[in-house]
Amino acid sequence: MIEAFHHPASAAPLGEHTMPIEKFQLVADRVAQMPGIRVIDPSPVTREDLLRVHTENYIQAIETGKPKALAESQKFPWSPELYSSVLLTNGAVLAAARSALAHGISAAIASGFHHSCADHGEGFCTFNGLVVALENLRQNGSIRTAAVLDLDLHYGNGTASLLHGRPWARALSIYGNDYWNNICYRDVSQRHHHDGPNHFSVELPAQTDGPQLLEILQQNLPRLLGPTPPDLLLYQAGADPLRDDPYSPLDLGAPDLEARDRLVFEFARRHSIPVAWTLAGGYTRPVEKVVNVHLGTFRAALAAHGR
Numbered sequence: 128m129i130e131a132f133h134h135p136a137s138a139a140p141l142g143e144h145t146m147p148i149e150k151f152q153l154v155a156d157r158v159a160q161m162p163g164i165r166v167i168d169p170s171p172v173t174r175e176d177l178l179r180v181h182t183e184n185y186i187q188a189i190e191t192g193k194p195k196a197l198a199e200s201q202k203f204p205w206s207p208e209l210y211s212s213v214l215l216t217n218g219a220v221l222a223a224a225r226s227a228l229a230h231g232i233s234a235a236i237a238s239g240f241h242h243s244c245a246d247h248g249e250g251f252c253t254f255n256g257l258v259v260a261l262e263n264l265r266q267n268g269s270i271r272t273a274a275v276l277d278l279d280l281h282y283g284n285g286t287a288s289l290l291h292g293r294p295w296a297r298a299l300s301i302y303g304n305d306y307w308n309n310i311c312y313r314d315v316s317q318r319h320h321h322d323g324p325n326h327f328s329v330e331l332p333a334q335t336d337g338p339q340l341l342e343i344l345q346q347n348l349p350r351l352l353g354p355t356p357p358d359l360l361l362y363q364a365g366a367d368p369l370r371d372d373p374y375s376p377l378d379l380g381a382p383d384l385e386a387r388d389r390l391v392f393e394f395a396r397r398h399s400i401p402v403a404w405t406l407a408g409g410y411t412r413p414v415e416k417v418v419n420v421h422l423g424t425f426r427a428a429l430a431a432h433g434r
């Protein structure tokens with residue numbers, strides 16, 4: 128049984144927005160019908176959890192709405208529900224990470240929030256649930272090391288910045304768009320990020336197709352292993368690399384992304400690394416196309432773990 132964590136109150140009211148926030152509930156409803164998956168309500172993370180990763184000033188802004196520019200730095204309209212909703216989405220990532228440690232594989236039906244930095248948000252990412260979860264688990268001794276694999280369309284700039292001072296973790300972002308300071312660079316040949324000692328990146332040229340992606344993954348996934356395999360892998364299984372996505376320059380269909388996910392889960396299994404995944408981005412309309420990619424990740428997980 129794969130546990131998948133989702134709370135109905137984790138969708139902040141956004142109105143009409145590029146981010147189809149309804150996708151999380153749609154995915155939760157669909158996977159609840161899948162044999163082998165159990166959907167569970169997560170608990171919220173605490174302020175103490177956030178403070179290990181984010182500044183007091185920024186947390187306060189998200190809680191109170193003031194100053195407005197900081198409270199909306201992630202490009203969401205601030206609402207009184209925003210703070211509690213993000214505690215729940217980050218809580219889903221933490222719960223999934225714990226479940227992965229116990230059972231080998233688990234899902235957070237939530238975003239990982241990979242653009243979120245210590246003192247501000249970016250790109251629809253408020254608090255960085257990936258690093259918040261890892262810090263919680265480090266604190267209580269559940270893990271010593273960790274890795275983050277980011278296969279969202281966009282470069283995981285927030286995660287890279289947060290892991291820069293955390294040598295116990297490593298991150299690999301394989302991306303078709305760069306993203307920085309709320310600006311999306313569609314052509315990765317024009318702008319790319321610099322790697323650090325524990326965060327690496329690989330650019331996907333425009334028109335990268337399924338076989339090319341799998342080859343790039345085969346070549347680069349071993350970089351997550353380091354001297355010894357990490358105690359936990361968090362995987363940003365983005366749906367926005369899809370060729371129909373308004374931001375994607377890549378030539379990838381839903382079956383290509385399911386093959387991508389299968390390869391990742393088989394890699395984790397081969398190296399006995401517990402893996403928890405998050406839904407990350409996806410902006411294709413109608414939203415059902417995004418939901419379909421996320422369901423593919425569940426099918427890949429069930430197949431790779433032989434359940």
Ligand SMILES: [Zn+2]
Pocket residue numbers: 279280281365367407408409
């Ligand atoms: Zn994205």
